[in-house]
Each structure stands twice: as C-alpha cells, then as structure tokens.
Amino acid sequence: MPExxxxxxxxxGLERRALGEVVVGWGVRHSGVxxxxxxxxxxxxxxxxxxxxxxxxxxxxxxxxxTSGERTLVVHLGMSGQFTFRASGEGLVEGFVRLxxxxxxxxxxxAVDAHTHVVLDCASGGRFLYRDPRRFGRxxxxxxxxxxxxxxxxxxxxxxxxxxxxxxxxxxxxRSGARSVKALLLDQSVVAGVGNIYADEAxxxxxxxxxxxxxxxxxxxxxxxxxxxxxxxxxxxxxxxTTFRDxxxxxxxxxxxxxxxxxxxxxxxxxxxxxxxxxxxxVAARGTVHCPKCQD
DNA sequence: AGTACTACCTGGAGGC
DNA sequence: TGCCTCCAGGTAGTAC
Numbered sequence: 001m002p003e004x005x006x007x008x009x010x011x012x013g014l015e016r017r018a019l020g021e022v023v024v025g026w027g028v029r030h031s032g033v034x035x036x037x038x039x040x041x042x043x044x045x046x047x048x049x050x051x052x053x054x055x056x057x058x059x060x061x062x063x064x065x066x067t068s069g070e071r072t073l074v075v076h077l078g079m080s081g082q083f084t085f086r087a088s089g090e091g092l093v094e095g096f097v098r099l100x101x102x103x104x105x106x107x108x109x110x111a112v113d114a115h116t117h118v119v120l121d122c123a124s125g126g127r128f129l130y131r132d133p134r135r136f137g138r139x140x141x142x143x144x145x146x147x148x149x150x151x152x153x154x155x156x157x158x159x160x161x162x163x164x165x166x167x168x169x170x171x172x173x174x175r176s177g178a179r180s181v182k183a184l185l186l187d188q189s190v191v192a193g194v195g196n197i198y199a200d201e202a203x204x205x206x207x208x209x210x211x212x213x214x215x216x217x218x219x220x221x222x223x224x225x226x227x228x229x230x231x232x233x234x235x236x237x238x239x240x241x242t243t244f245r246d247x248x249x250x251x252x253x254x255x256x257x258x259x260x261x262x263x264x265x266x267x268x269x270x271x272x273x274x275x276x277x278x279x280x281x282x283v284a285a286r287g288t289v290h291c292p293k294c295q296d
Numbered sequence: 297a298g299t300a301c302t303a304c305c306t307g308g309a310g311g312c
Numbered sequence: 313t314g315c316c317t318c319c320a321g322g323t324a325g326t327a328c
Contacts, residue, residue: 001321058322079321080306115306134306136322152323179299188323196321245307245320285301287320 002077004160004193005236006247006255007058010083013250014053014062018085018126023048023064025121033117033132036150037141045071045141047123056147057156057192063145070145074153078136080246088125133246160193160233168226169219176217182210183284185229194229196286197242197264202229204263209295210283235260263289 002010024047028039046067054061060075060083075083112119112129118139120128130139142149160168168191175190184190185199194202203210205228208221217225241247241255244265248254258265262272267280271291281288 003322076322078305078323134304134321136305138323155324177298183299186322285321 001079001195001197001242001244002081002247003058003195003198003236003242004055004233005198005239005257006241007055007060007077007193008161008237009241009249009255010077011053011055011060011250014060014083014085017087017250018050018122018128019053021050021085021126022123023050023120023128024123025119027119027121028117029119030117030135033130033135033137033139035138035140035152037139041141044068052145056153056159057188058195059153059156059192061147069143072142072145072149074140074142074150075130076138076140076152077247078132078134078138080134081130081132081137082246082248082252083128083130083250084248084252085126085128085250086252088122090126155189156192157187157189158191160191160229163191163230165223165227165230168229169223172214172217172222172226173219176214176222179214180211180283181208181214181217181225182286182288184214186284186286191229193233196288197261198229198232198236199286200264200289201232201235201262204290204295205232207295210288210290211281212296263291265289 026039026042028042031039048064048066050062051065052063054063058076062073064071064073077083115133116129116131118130140150148154171191172184176184181203182199185194200210202225206225208225236242236257239255239257239260240249242257243254244258263278266278267289269278271278271294274291274293276291276293278289279292
C-alpha cells in the first residue's frame with residue numbers, strides 16, 4: 001500500500017544514502033515486473049550514474065546519466081513493493097520491529113529471496129534490491145528526465161504535494177460529480193498520490209463520509225477536505241510512512257504511521273473523537289472505515 | 297464522457 | 313496440523 005508518504009520516505013532515504021551511485025549490473029530475476037522494457041534494455045544502458053531521486057504521485061523517478069544519454073527508471077511499488085539500498089560493507093538489518101498487528105518479517109529486508117525481482121549492483125559495491133511479494137509493482141524505463149513519456153505518467157494529475165489547500169480544493173471542484181468523495185480521492189488523474197489509507201484518514205479528519213457524492217460537497221467542505229488530505233499526507237511523511245505489512249524505507253526500516261491512524265484498520269474499535277464504534281464498508285470497491293457519528 | 301466493475305497476484309487469516 | 317476459501321488493494325482494461 002505504498003502511497004505518497006511511503007514513496008516519499010523511500011525517495012528521501014535513497015537521496016540520503018545512494019545519490020551518485022553508479023549502477024553497473026542489472027540482475028533481473030523476474031522479468032514480469034518490467035513494463036515496456038526488457039532485461040536486455042537495462043543491461044544495454046551501461047554504467048548509469050544516479051543523479052536525482054524524484055517522485056510523482058506514487059511513482060519514484062530515478063534520474064540516470066547513462067552512456068547512451070539521460071534515462072529515468074520509474075518505480076511503482078504496487079501494494080507490497082520495497083526498494084532498498086545497502087551500501088558496501090553496511091551490516092544487514094536483521095529482523096523488523098514487531099507491529100501492533102503482530103506481523104513480523106522472518107527475513108532481513110536486504111536478503112535476496114523468492115520475492116526479490118531485480119538487483120542493481122553498483123560500482124561502489126553497494127546494492128539496490130527491488131522486492132515485491134504480491135507483484136503489483138512495476139519498473140519502467142523512460143528516455144530523458146521529464147515527467148512524461150509513458151502513458152502511466154501522462155495520465156497522472158498534479159502531485160498532491162505540489163498544491164496548496166486552495167489549489168487542491170479548486171481541482172476537487174472541477175472534477176466532482178456523481179461519484180463518491182472516496183472515488184474522487186483515489187483517482188490519480190485528479191490528484192496523484194492519495195491511496196486507500198490516506199483517503200480514509202482525510203475523510204475522517206474532514207468529518208466527511210467517504211460515500212458522499214463528491215458533487216454535493218459545499219465549497220467550505222471541499223476546502224476542509226483539501227486541507228485534511230494535505231495534513232494526512234504530511235503526517236504520514238513525518239512518521240516515515242505507514243507499515244501494515246510490507247512497507248519499508250530505503251534503509252529497510254518500517255514506518256511508524258500505523259500507530260497514528262484514526263480510522264484505517266480500526267473497524268469495530270471506538271472512534272478516537274467520540275467513542276462510537278467505527279464501521280467497515282466498501283466504497284469505490286475499496287475497504288473503507290468511517291465513524292457513523294463524526295462523518296456525514 | 298463519466299462512472300463502475302474486474303483481473304492481476306500472493307500471503308495471511310480464519311474456518312473446519 | 314493441514315487444507316481450503318476468502319480477503320487485501322493500485323492500476324489498466326473493459327463494460328455500461
């Protein structure tokens with residue numbers, strides 16, 4: 001479930017740890033994760049210096065200088081993707097923090113296992129691992145350093161963090177209609193970066209029921225929702241992302257935001273605001289949790 | 297055109 | 313203990 005805050009956490013970790021690394025070997029173990037490119041295409045890049053780590057919505061954009069020119073490695077983590085970097089000589093991070101859910105990894109995040117699909121070896125001896133148990137994630141290779149050049153990128157609306165609340169509210173006004181507020185938030189062509197967790201959190205913070213028709217929101221409530229979306233995403237980033245199962249940052253460390261969630265994953269538990277039992281439902285074909293008293 | 301639904305994929309949880 | 317079924321969810325493609 002890597003959404004904007006999780007991808008941003010990975011991006012910051014890579015920027016801190018792996019800027020300037022030169023990839024010299026591409027080990028593709030499961031080519032199914034590659035989209036519109038082949039393992040041969042990657043190998044043909046030659047030594048590739050990683051110049052910048054950027055992000056657009058839930059996509060990680062790795063800007064590379066290759067012998068054949070500038071390329072962007074586009075990474076989508078899908079539901080369970082991990083993109084980690086271990087510097088040469090750096091010790092393995094063994095085991096994970098045990099979560100409230102009780103879940104715990106048996107393998108270190110930097111161990112190559114059956115779910116490790118791509119291994120990038122660097123001239124320094126460092127190594128990137130792309131691991132994704134559920135295989136919803138994808139790697140794309142795009143020419144140049146732009147934010148377009150592939151249908152997946154071209155379809156995206158503005159990145160949520162590129163907007164202020166007023167700008168986001170205006171976009172909501174333009175794109176609202178018969179569909180639910182939750183469907184609006186999840187549509188990456190409206191605003192890129194919001195997924196199921198932060199959509200539910202933002203709706204709770206705004207006091208808006210996720211199933212409400214987006215076109216029925218008043219201007220004031222749209223503005224509140226926009227502010228709450230940005231606040232929920234910001235909180236997620238400050239907490240280094242939400243880990244329910246698989247998410248880890250570039251260093252293999254889990255995020256702490258799961259403990260800060262108000263509604264997601266808390267169906268049946270009391271509302272933090274009023275104590276009413278939180279209700280589970282399906283909205284926009286996604287598991288959804290809301291407070292029947294605080295949200296209307 | 298806008299909206300809704302489903303396939304993809306796998307591990308984990310729960311039932312028996 | 314082990315087998316089975318169901319569930320989770322981001323995106324693209326299809327259907328309405």
